[in-house]
Amino acid sequence: MDKQEIVSSFISELRRGVIVLLVLSSLHTEQYGYSLITEIEKGGVSIEANTLYPLLRRLESQGLLTSTWNTDAAKPRKYYEITDFGRDVYETLRRHWHSTVEGINKILGD
Amino acid sequence: MQHDLIERYIYAVKRGLPQKIKADVEQELRSHISDMLSDRTGDVLPTDTDVRVVLTELGPPKELAEKYSPDKQKALISGTYFTTYKFVLKIVALCVVFGLLVSNIIEIIFGAVWYEEILDFFASIILSLLTSFSIVTLIFAVFERRGIKIETGLGLDDLPTVPKKNEEIKIGETITGIAFSVVFCIVFIAFPGIMGGFFDGVFIPLLNIEVARSMWYLTLAMTVIGIAKAVYGMHEGRYTPALCVFSVIADVISFALTFVFFSNGALINQEFIGFLAKIIEGDAAIVTTIFENFGMFMIVIISFALVIDITEMIVKGVRASRA
Numbered sequence: 521m522d523k524q525e526i527v528s529s530f531i532s533e534l535r536r537g538v539i540v541l542l543v544l545s546s547l548h549t550e551q552y553g554y555s556l557i558t559e560i561e562k563g564g565v566s567i568e569a570n571t572l573y574p575l576l577r578r579l580e581s582q583g584l585l586t587s588t589w590n591t592d593a594a595k596p597r598k599y600y601e602i603t604d605f606g607r608d609v610y611e612t613l614r615r616h617w618h619s620t621v622e623g624i625n626k627i628l629g630d
Numbered sequence: 631m632q633h634d635l636i637e638r639y640i641y642a643v644k645r646g647l648p649q650k651i652k653a654d655v656e657q658e659l660r661s662h663i664s665d666m667l668s669d670r671t672g673d674v675l676p677t678d679t680d681v682r683v684v685l686t687e688l689g690p691p692k693e694l695a696e697k698y699s700p701d702k703q704k705a706l707i708s709g710t711y712f713t714t715y716k717f718v719l720k721i722v723a724l725c726v727v728f729g730l731l732v733s734n735i736i737e738i739i740f741g742a743v744w745y746e747e748i749l750d751f752f753a754s755i756i757l758s759l760l761t762s763f764s765i766v767t768l769i770f771a772v773f774e775r776r777g778i779k780i781e782t783g784l785g786l787d788d789l790p791t792v793p794k795k796n797e798e799i800k801i802g803e804t805i806t807g808i809a810f811s812v813v814f815c816i817v818f819i820a821f822p823g824i825m826g827g828f829f830d831g832v833f834i835p836l837l838n839i840e841v842a843r844s845m846w847y848l849t850l851a852m853t854v855i856g857i858a859k860a861v862y863g864m865h866e867g868r869y870t871p872a873l874c875v876f877s878v879i880a881d882v883i884s885f886a887l888t889f890v891f892f893s894n895g896a897l898i899n900q901e902f903i904g905f906l907a908k909i910i911e912g913d914a915a916i917v918t919t920i921f922e923n924f925g926m927f928m929i930v931i932i933s934f935a936l937v938i939d940i941t942e943m944i945v946k947g948v949r950a951s952r953a
Binding site: 552553554568569570571573574577589595596597598 | 651654655657658659661662664665666688689693694697698
């Protein structure tokens with residue numbers, strides 16, 4: 521899948537797109553599922569586990585993330601890290617978000 | 631942590647998951663549940679109530695499992711192919727019924743008992759329809775999995791051109807292709823005795839019926855290929871390069887199957903040859919020779935037809951890829 525296809529599909533599903541944005545944004549550091557939920561919730565958005573985990577899996581299959589199992593600590597955890605491609609997509613999405621919101625606000629403001 | 635409810639929950643989720651990801655999802659889910667409980671109770675051992683609250687928050691196991699399956703795997707034969715699928719089923723059903731009807735009527739004409747034939751007809755109908763429906767379903771499931779993706783979001787310039795009237799694969803061509811394949815199948819499996827001759831008022835079949843029937847898998851394979859080719863053609867609507875490549879491959883496989891079928895030494899009914907030799911003599915002995923080597927004769931004829939078809943496909947394919 522090339523970047524164009526991915527960006528188009530995200531843009532057309534606005535709600536799911538917002539969550540993707542938040543998840544990618546939170547992955548500036550390595551995270552595991554539960555820590556992601558906690559961090560996103562700190563920003564005031566609640567995301568359910570049954571949405572997040574399948575989403576992380578999907579993002580990984582699209583090449584935006586990689587995952588590794590950390591078995592060193594007491595509890596084994598699956599950590600997710602954003603890829604360069606993921607960062608690239610995130611930046612494009614972010615710009616699109618801002619311009620969309622600006623446009624929406626203009627419409628809504630009138 | 632070990633807890634009966636947690637185990638049962640995870641087991642329920644696993645049952646709804648695709649095989650490949652079961653182990654991984656289980657581990658991740660356990661780790662998540664463990665974190666949820668730690669958050670709730672800290673170092674204190676979670677109680678039954680705690681576990682229940684956490685599992686309820688996760689939602690019904692079936693819903694969780696369903697979200698792991700990508701949408702495109704949900705239907706065996708989805709929207710775009712489904713209408714075509716129904717259409718092909720109708721044609722195949724009609725051909726099967728018609729084919730069996732005709733073969734049973736012919737058997738009545740040749741002296742079979744009529745009520746036996748009617749019973750035979752109804753008995754064969756159900757099995758034949760079931761078999762043919764399964765084959766058609768299988769063909770379409772394969773097309774769905776490996777098939778032509780319908781592009782969304784194409785630019786206007788990328789839209790395929792409208793085929794000229796003489797470039798189009800008309801629906802009549804598709805129907806003929808499917809009908810021919812199905813009738814061919816029925817004849818060679820249900821009624822291989824259809825070819826033969828009358829000697830002294832007794833009908834002797836050309837082919838050895840048991841032998842022809844024993845190679846039913848070859849006949850079936852050729853039928854499947856024939857139907858797949860017709861359906862693919864109908865879907866494309868014109869001779870695209872992909873369709874042409876597919877047709878060439880299909881033709882080559884058909885040739886191999888035909889070759890095996892007709893090179894079976896036991897196929898020709900020697901009784902027929904014997905009767906024929908008795909009544910044909912002298913210059914016409916060549917006719918006997920032809921029938922003796924009927925198998926080779928058929929292979930040559932079919933090869934001819936296939937070579938012509940392959941050449942046509944190659945020409946059309948090259949033309950289409952240049953356009």
